[in-house]
Amino acid sequence: MVNLVVEHLKYRYPLGNELALEDISFEVKKGEFIGIIGENGSGKSTLCQAIVGLVPNFYKGAYGGKVLVKEIEVAQSDVSEISSYVGIVFQNPFTQITGSKLTVYEEVAFGLENLGIPREEMIKRIEESLKLLRLFEYRHFNPFELSGGQMQRLAIASVIAMKPDILVLDEPTSQLDPQGSEEVFQAIQDLAKNGMTIIIAEHKIEKIASYADKIILLHKGKLVDFDTPEKIFSREDIEEYGIVPPVYTRICKSLNVKNEAGFYPVTLEQVYYELVKVYG
Amino acid sequence: MRYLSLYQEGNSLLHKIDPITKLLFVIIAILVPIIINTLTMALAFFIISTLLVFVARAFKRTLPIISFSSLVIITVLFIQGLFYLKNQTPFFTLGPFVFYKEGLLYATGIAIRIFNIINAVAVLIFTTKPSDLIEALVKKGVSPKIGYVFSSVLQIIPQMMSIVDTILDAQKARGLETEGSFTKRAKAFIPLIGPAVLNSLISTKERAMALEVRGFNSKKKKTFLNEVPYNKYSNVLQVALIAILVFSIIWRIISW
Amino acid sequence: MNNKKSMWSFRFSTAQLVLIPAAVGINYVGKLFAGILKLPLWLDSIGTVLASMLAGPIIGALSGATNNIIYGLTADPISLVYALTSIAIGLTAGILAYKGWFDNWIKAFVSGLIIALVATLVSTPLNIQFWGGQTGNIWGDSVFAFLMAKKFPIFLASFADEIIVDLPDKVITVLISFAIFKSLPKQLISIYTDDHKIEKL
Ligand SMILES: Nc1ncnc2c1ncn2[C@@H]1O[C@H](COP(=O)(O)OP(=O)(O)OP(=O)(O)O)[C@@H](O)[C@H]1O
Ligand SMILES: [Mg+2]
Numbered sequence: 001m002v003n004l005v006v007e008h009l010k011y012r013y014p015l016g017n018e019l020a021l022e023d024i025s026f027e028v029k030k031g032e033f034i035g036i037i038g039e040n041g042s043g044k045s046t047l048c049q050a051i052v053g054l055v056p057n058f059y060k061g062a063y064g065g066k067v068l069v070k071e072i073e074v075a076q077s078d079v080s081e082i083s084s085y086v087g088i089v090f091q092n093p094f095t096q097i098t099g100s101k102l103t104v105y106e107e108v109a110f111g112l113e114n115l116g117i118p119r120e121e122m123i124k125r126i127e128e129s130l131k132l133l134r135l136f137e138y139r140h141f142n143p144f145e146l147s148g149g150q151m152q153r154l155a156i157a158s159v160i161a162m163k164p165d166i167l168v169l170d171e172p173t174s175q176l177d178p179q180g181s182e183e184v185f186q187a188i189q190d191l192a193k194n195g196m197t198i199i200i201a202e203h204k205i206e207k208i209a210s211y212a213d214k215i216i217l218l219h220k221g222k223l224v225d226f227d228t229p230e231k232i233f234s235r236e237d238i239e240e241y242g243i244v245p246p247v248y249t250r251i252c253k254s255l256n257v258k259n260e261a262g263f264y265p266v267t268l269e270q271v272y273y274e275l276v277k278v279y280g
Numbered sequence: 281m282r283y284l285s286l287y288q289e290g291n292s293l294l295h296k297i298d299p300i301t302k303l304l305f306v307i308i309a310i311l312v313p314i315i316i317n318t319l320t321m322a323l324a325f326f327i328i329s330t331l332l333v334f335v336a337r338a339f340k341r342t343l344p345i346i347s348f349s350s351l352v353i354i355t356v357l358f359i360q361g362l363f364y365l366k367n368q369t370p371f372f373t374l375g376p377f378v379f380y381k382e383g384l385l386y387a388t389g390i391a392i393r394i395f396n397i398i399n400a401v402a403v404l405i406f407t408t409k410p411s412d413l414i415e416a417l418v419k420k421g422v423s424p425k426i427g428y429v430f431s432s433v434l435q436i437i438p439q440m441m442s443i444v445d446t447i448l449d450a451q452k453a454r455g456l457e458t459e460g461s462f463t464k465r466a467k468a469f470i471p472l473i474g475p476a477v478l479n480s481l482i483s484t485k486e487r488a489m490a491l492e493v494r495g496f497n498s499k500k501k502k503t504f505l506n507e508v509p510y511n512k513y514s515n516v517l518q519v520a521l522i523a524i525l526v527f528s529i530i531w532r533i534i535s536w
Numbered sequence: 537m538n539n540k541k542s543m544w545s546f547r548f549s550t551a552q553l554v555l556i557p558a559a560v561g562i563n564y565v566g567k568l569f570a571g572i573l574k575l576p577l578w579l580d581s582i583g584t585v586l587a588s589m590l591a592g593p594i595i596g597a598l599s600g601a602t603n604n605i606i607y608g609l610t611a612d613p614i615s616l617v618y619a620l621t622s623i624a625i626g627l628t629a630g631i632l633a634y635k636g637w638f639d640n641w642i643k644a645f646v647s648g649l650i651i652a653l654v655a656t657l658v659s660t661p662l663n664i665q666f667w668g669g670q671t672g673n674i675w676g677d678s679v680f681a682f683l684m685a686k687k688f689p690i691f692l693a694s695f696a697d698e699i700i701v702d703l704p705d706k707v708i709t710v711l712i713s714f715a716i717f718k719s720l721p722k723q724l725i726s727i728y729t730d731d732h733k734i735e736k737l
Contacts, residue, residue, distance in 0.1 A: 058488070078499075080494075100432045101431075114502060117503060119505065349612075363685045365684070365690065397614060398614070401608065430605075436561045469579070470712065472572075476569075477562055481724055484554040496550055
């Protein structure tokens with residue numbers, strides 16, 4: 001089932017001279033794990049924000065094409081309406097804390113109160129998402145007392161509680177220490193296993209390689225390719241887009257180890273699988 | 281400190297009264313002595329609010345606030361005692377200075393009014409969680425957005441205090457001088473405030489987006505996680521307080 | 537500063553609304569740094585003036601009001617009544633910004649003078665009502681005592697008391713706010729103005 005359709009999406013920021021997104025089209029199916037990669041300024045954040053309607057509704061600017069979530073055109077709807085279909089988590093854990101709630105528990109309630117969710121349902125959802133993100137034991141903490149990784153998981157919990165079908169994450173671990181990053185990736189993996197559609201912009205190539213079903217490669221606002229990690233990282237011209245392929249891909253490339261389809265493996269498991277095939 | 285608040289847990293009678301009633305009391309304790317501008321009225325409210333401070337068991341914690349204003353009050357006593365325009369009747373002399381009865385009385389009136397305001401506000405802030413007050417106001421129909429602004433300020437200010445330390449250390453490490461001559465100190469101001477401003481403005485952008493995707497602009501009728509127990513006396517009290525205000529306005533108009 | 541739409545709109549964008557707590561925080565930090573550097577000024581309304589320059593008089597006024605209400609309820613109750621002064625500062629700065637009175641240093645300086653004057657005119661009656669005309673500042677109050685001794689009318693004595701304190705403080709506050717405003721990235725400034733429309737590509 002198709003969950004998200006992007007058609008000929010074009011966008012320019014109010015003070016921008018060039019298009020930040022240029023004729024982007026792709027489709028995402030329910031339960032897919034999609035990675036967005038590209039060098040700095042290639043448009044990853046802009047695309048993430050376009051999926052939830054912040055582009056164009058928050059910034060204004062010039063917009064063309066369509067983003068359809070469950071057949072709803074996001075640019076034509078309120079960002080708050082879209083929030084029960086698709087949620088987004090940003091880079092900075094601090095700025096995503098609303099700042100108006102005194103406990104982790106109430107923080108998750110913020111969005112639900114705004115959407116007018118009845119109290120019983122609210123409590124059910126808060127506890128569910130706190131448990132899912134392994135934050136239930138911190139429910140009485142002040143959100144600002146949490147570590148970076150916990151704060152970022154709180155941001156995810158707050159979004160998940162609004163029951164979106166798709167979760168967009170824009171470099172959710174770029175401001176976290178290694179332990180915090182690991183916690184967050186673990187949480188994202190758990191969500192993916194639960195059937196959540198995940199779209200994540202990420203510089204950490206190894207992570208994308210091992211989790212993503214498909215990868216969107218952006219360059220200067222254009223969609224260069226949309227395919228499996230093996231195919232994307234096997235591209236001969238991949239480094240021209242500022243992408244260094246995962247270490248296993250590079251090793252396999254130098255050893256010329258390919259899979260049946262003729263692409264380089266991207267994860268340790270895949271390398272192992274190919275090697276077992278060859279050497280038994 | 282995570283949260284700017286003077287609230288202290290307690291079980292005084294005033295802790296049990298709902299926030300809106302206490303807020304109404306503060307407004308009335310400030311306004312009525314202005315509307316009916318007599319010393320008697322000021323004294324009456326001063327006595328009430330002082331009694332309430334004791335009922336709230338907040339006297340000790342009100343003292344620092346009072347002593348802060350008391351310094352100014354002392355200069356008011358001096359200046360008005362000496363120079364009040366209607367001064368006529370010498371009251372006592374202190375060396376070369378003659379203090380007059382009219383000025384001292386006027387200054388006493390000022391002191392009573394100031395202490396009345398402080399005590400009335402103290403009753404509210406020492407017995408009410410700010411978050412409860414804000415939520416009560418929102419439930420009464422104040423825009424949830426205004427509610428958000430107030431509750432977030434209470435957490436943002438402590439956040440910014442930690443930014444202050446970070447910036448101060450960083451700029452000192454880069455050789456910024458924060459001591460010494462006046463010009464040196466004055467020159468240090470912009471390099472200190474500049475990063476703090478930029479930092480907080482950049483966060484507003486991300487926070488605004490985070491709020492929007494969490495239904496901040498939703499047109500649905502808001503629901504609440506916290507249920508505030510309904511106090512059956514609060515309506516009576518509130519009506520009584522509003523009646524006092526209305527009555528004082530009518531009184532003022534009639535006796536004009 | 538260049539919101540061509542009406543400056544009196546009460547429909548705020550989220551970014552404008554979130555600017556209010558930030559402005560109060562900036563006010564607070566300004567006051568803190570002025571204290572740390574032992575400067576003889578308050579510098580506690582930089583945030584309010586910046587909010588007015590960025591998002592107009594209403595947001596500026598709301599920032600000022602919020603500032604004093606919060607300060608009044610957490611530190612000094614009397615500052616509640618001076619919310620009126622803060623509102624006036626926010627409104628004046630916002631109107632001046634809208635009318636282009638922050639285009640260069642000279643205009644900004646004149647704006648500072650106007651804002652100081654307005655702040656003084658609003659504070660003076662409050663000082664008279666609540667403090668018999670004093671400000672609590674040693675220098676200002678000395679002048680007040682001197683003028684009272686010379687039998688000047690109370691309003692004039694109180695006005696002098698206030699303006700001695702306000703004039704340097706507000707002019708410098710406005711100039712600092714202007715300097716900061718000029719250094720802000722254009723992209724950041726643009727999120728607080730709501731004259732943009734979505735253009736079709
Ligand atoms: N608010 C804005 N106004 C104008 N131009 C912008 C704005 N935000 C981003 N841009 C521009 O749009 C382009 C795409 O930016 P975007 O932030 O989407 O890139 P990104 O791939 O997320 O980069 P990074 O890896 O650094 O996060 C860049 O050229 C950037 O300069
Ligand atoms: Mg980005």
